[in-house]
Amino acid sequence: MKEAQPRTVYLKDYRAPDYLIDHTQLHFELEPQATLVKSTLGVRRNPAAESSGALPPLWLDGVDLELLSVAINGELVPAQRYRELPGGLEIDVPGENFELEICTRINPQANTSLEGLYLSNGMYCTQCEAEGFRKITYYPDRPDVMSLFTTTIVAPPTYPVLLSNGNKVASGTTDDGRLTVTWEDPFAKPAYLFALVGGDLQWVEDRFTTASGRDVKLQLFTEAKNIGKCAHAITSLKHSMRWDEEVYGREYDLDIFMIVAVDHFNMGAMENKGLNIFNSACVLASPETATDAAFQRIESIVAHEYFHNWSGNRVTCRDWFQLSLKEGFTVFRDAEFSADMNSRAVKRIEDVTLLRTSQFAEDAGPMSHPVRPDSYMEISNFYTLTIYEKGAEVVRMIHTLLGAEAFRRGSDLYFERHDGCAVTCEDFVRAMEDANGADLQQFRRWYSQAGTPVLEVTDAHDAASGTYRLTIRQFTPATPGQEEKLPLHIPVAIGLLDDKGQDLPIAEDGSGTVILHLTEAEQTFEFNQVATRPLPSLLRRFSAPVKLRYGYSDAQLQFLMQHDSDAFNRWDASQRLALNALSELQAQYRTGVPLQTPEQLIAGFRSVISDTALDPALVAKMLSLPSAQELAEQEGEIDAAAIIAARAFTRDALADALHDEFMARFKQLDIRKPYAPNAGDIAERSLKNTCLAYLCANGTAQALDLARAQLDRAENMTDSAAALAALVEFAPESEATTHLQAFYDRWQQDTQVVETWFGLQSSSANYGTLARIKQLMEHPAFEFTNPNKVRAVIAGFSARNFTQFHREDGSGFEFLADQVIALDKVNPQIASRLVTPLTRWQKYREEEGQKMRAAVQRVMESGELSRDLFEVVSKSLSTR
Template structure:
């Protein structure tokens, strides 16, 4: 590889030699360039090692440098690799830096860039250095004042952080706006927006009477799709006050939607910049899942105002301090706004599908990594989603009240500061009096812990003993793991289907039906007394820890839990365990050449779910869904993707055939006359049933899907019909796809759904369709949403990405190279599709390795280099 790694280590952290008290920024926006003037009030940091050199990060074109009013000659400073070093600086001084930028040429979408004629910024984690030279690190917190000057016809809207304090005319054509943020912040939270935008406006009165102006800015044509986002914002603000006592602190809260954005959204103080995907939602263009996603991300970025902005992370190794905590908060918010049971299951499904493989792959890392080459690569499922599970475990161990006390102490101690994960843990421990020293291992050890549990009932003693053994597999750089502190929530279900009151040996009184055990040793035994008859254990209720759990339930016991468990997650998990066990058996049969057969006990269990008309339809739909192919791939030692796909398709086909009448009944019973948001669960179950029926050779479901697609008044049903037809290579599919693409050609977000449909299809010519889509008028590789929609969906397409001839691998590697030249951050996400190559059978393993080696021989960005190199280690 041409690019050599420059590795940063947590152990090498040192405090900055200088701090910046105040930043005055002026953006002079011209037609092709933007001139940035930065005035920094700098002071030596008495808590750091002394230095006579000021070292700033930056990569913009430097045009002028002045220290205390004196323009510096070339000998007083030097430009090195993305750094500016100023020699012989005093203890306190004012540094003025001028740079020039070309936003239209910035395809990385980091720093200041152009999108559809408007200007936007993205500075997390290290984008501010693309704008000016600065101490671009999160532990340098300063007060920012921003003045923006631009042509008032081309850029009528000029926004930045904080409160607007002034505006006026510079001349007949140009105007200016000045913003002041009263709160100290690191540079990654800076934002600036300029352009032709329209605003949806509203107000919110906080619990202490602050009147806050709310504004959501979009392209003028999209303004009618912002109402759901606004209502979501107001719900999030009210919820945070009620749940955590946290109130908004500025006079205005703004959200700006942009179609070209690398991430989901960004929590810049008072001025959130959002991917349009998480702002724009209207019944005819957004699915129920999209509506939920908008509400979740709106909440997430708002919640960052306290967990990320008011208290931020000392360094980027501590990223989970703000992200894991804020994901947990948005999960709790979404649970309260929708169904807590459904939300918890969906979160666990996502964790298992994406984070568990990350924990088992070449890029495995703790939620607080020890090192990195490119910080962009650590915006991962581990840091975010596993980080949220670690925060949830605090609440599980301490209780909701104990967690709230810990969070309150955290804010009292650290408001306005940049801190570490250890500071958060210390606040939780000190507020509760609970020893959390061993819990710290969740921050430093990678991998998914495994719990092997054995139950033993002693009828004579009326005792049930549960022995728990924990282990964790080796991960890169960590061969040996110490025991974690794992909260294991469980219940014991009696023959009558009710929870047995639980009393641990040595306790005087029976406890509740669910208990949380502190699993701290490599092996522990817990004894429950006064158990009248042998129970069925319900383990890991609520998914109380991000672990893999193994217990030798019989098929009958799993069916019993599916029907009777009082914990919704455990009911769902019993069904998933049954299905996973079934897939392993069938894969073994297929490998041995035996005829595949579906056990009637499994069919009967799903039949019972379909006939339970009193159950929540959304929960029923989840209970009826099988583990995905990616999850099954992780279950086997050596994976043959074609075999996995064939086995799963066999199971689905048999369930469609044997439960044909029940699927038809589920479809008919969940039809609705009009679109109502509260019927999302019914739509989910109805469309699930339609997809199953379309696996049959019957004409009725295909015609029904065509009619639903053509006549649907909402995107959920239209897309549901298209998904049902996606893998049926016939005129119904072609007619609906053609009509869909023609109708929505001008809507960028809906066309993303079209590209995902093409790339995820199982029909034989899918790769050719994907290649053709690259030249579709609505597609651009420069747009992250488009790249993710097409390439991301193709990488998850088991039969086509893993084609036996390697064509899928070769195609995706080509696209990684093309993307890397445009946007390395997006390219590094796409290349992670190769992370599990060592898991595959030898033929595909060799083909995938060859593509990684081809990538390694190219000139790569740091982003892609890091992923490729770790794969080939």
């Protein structure tokens, strides 16, 4: 049965399910083109159902299924008692309780959508969140139907590893020589958490002893060629398990925890109960093949999926509108874990950079939606930065408002009260209130109100009375469907610096940071005994996901860069100083005057690189210019050519003016020692390679020699990739091509490194031309059906190569439209995400914006679109 036509689903229309499934028995006979699935369901009338009177028919979701038989209580159901309809199966029921047996046949080999059951490099695997289970069998595929699952898998002996959720309870061999394994999950779960894997896999094994003394087996499964890349993920898993016990009091609850690495996967990973399935790029790492960023990303993602065992699995969401209930909370948890494992300041900077660059753009674009959306057409489109990253910021604000101890009391109550239940964002906030006697009524608006709030701050100092006043005005711009916005409850962390850069003791405990509770459209906060006018350090630790407007002078920003005790605000001051310079250079470019060297920025950056007491990781972040995408987000109207020119000029000016400083720090840090992915070593490599990039920007023979030498002797992928990136960007094209070919020849058998190789080229402003992108798509290692390869090449060009994608002739836009149209027939989820750079055409200058709009219009008119893609392009075209 094919999928239903696009329709809008509304939160206000939520109804409890008419029927519940107490137990689910699944029997799989795996064959590449004809897998048989038999489901046996214990069906029971839901006492909480809203319908009354005669028993309503049972509705089961189903897509792309071949129905073979339907039986109730052991007897075949006549055809007139069930109906195959678009999107599912409707069955007339015999009573309030019965056993339903359904047999279907599916084709995993043809399933390029990578939802449901599919094949990846000859390995069977599943992805059921959000609505993939309906591609396996007919079932009430919604998160508020929770069932106990028992799964039996039968397969030829060429698939010796057969896995599913829970604990293995039986295994054997059939009379015809096939293998059979049965798994039983003792915890009720919705269908989206079901998982199955079958393949010829190897594994590494470890043990973990919980706080209460239980022994847990840990296993990571992968193809034989990758077995040497598992150690970091296992270590990260054990660190995550211990952290969750210590910080949240959450122990693991099964006898075994399994991870499987899969090459073809739409997402980063999936938290299926006891059997996490990971995109290979997000779990496999060795020093030779993975960068520091990859090591840290793996640690974070492993933690995220493990933490879901409680915040997502044991307590799940009632409906998909509540998606941030599990994702926002868990992103906050994994961010705090990563901060504890590495540099807290740098982790915060990285998270806020993503928020400002991409989530703020999402808030201002056609797909803008609240953390808890009011409606959707395709739920896969709502796995967004708003749900995840802004959702995490909302949880972080609760943590800030209540304090760490009170937040822990609230989370304890939340888990205790709702264990085994499917609940709402409201239930989470209410647990926080009830555990602490708090009032978060106004704060709830963060869940229902879309858009990025803006804070406008002014101040005044009365020397005679020693009074300093901060006035803060808040407003949120209109978003699609929400013209009027109400004031939010916003925690604003601030400090006041004296003329020596010292914090004034403004908090009750005498410390230098205080949390202001902004609850009105405009409020004034007064500080007494302030003898001289202070310099405010605003929004410390980025205490709320807002845009801040305060009239800092360049001199004040440089002062904050040198003295602020809040590491995040020191970095933020460097970025604001850079944004000021880049904004002025854009204006110069548009008026045709020669671009002027930004002297204040150079002075500020010189003070940073010369400060050897600062954390090298923080220095590297402070020396990095805002990306072109960040600059675009700052503009009321985006002028791509001006952004490209201003950024290149500033980079070159800094490289020239600070050459000696960059060289000195590079040589200081360019030491050979065994690789370790610890915070200190990562920080040193980060700063060293930042200096190398600036040195190579001038294209001098000495600098390029440094890059060549590093590439030749590098014993880890971090240094190797950094040197290669510098040569690709700044060396002569023929030399760059030679280095790239040598790199590929060495690593062509390693899938993850080849993806790095693709990405280095596609995102290069100089090397990554459209002609070269098309060549890469013809390369034998490129697969149009592999999301990682598509992201590395096509998204690398459209989302990260601002210079080449925004060529004046619009060819980049036409190319992306072509790829989106083709990909929609193969993998709608990836197609709908890939089109994003085109959807904000309204923000660009008229001529370029119209070229982008024409590309979106061509996608819209290309034929029958998937629901995923139709929703995104239709909203883009309807937004003015």
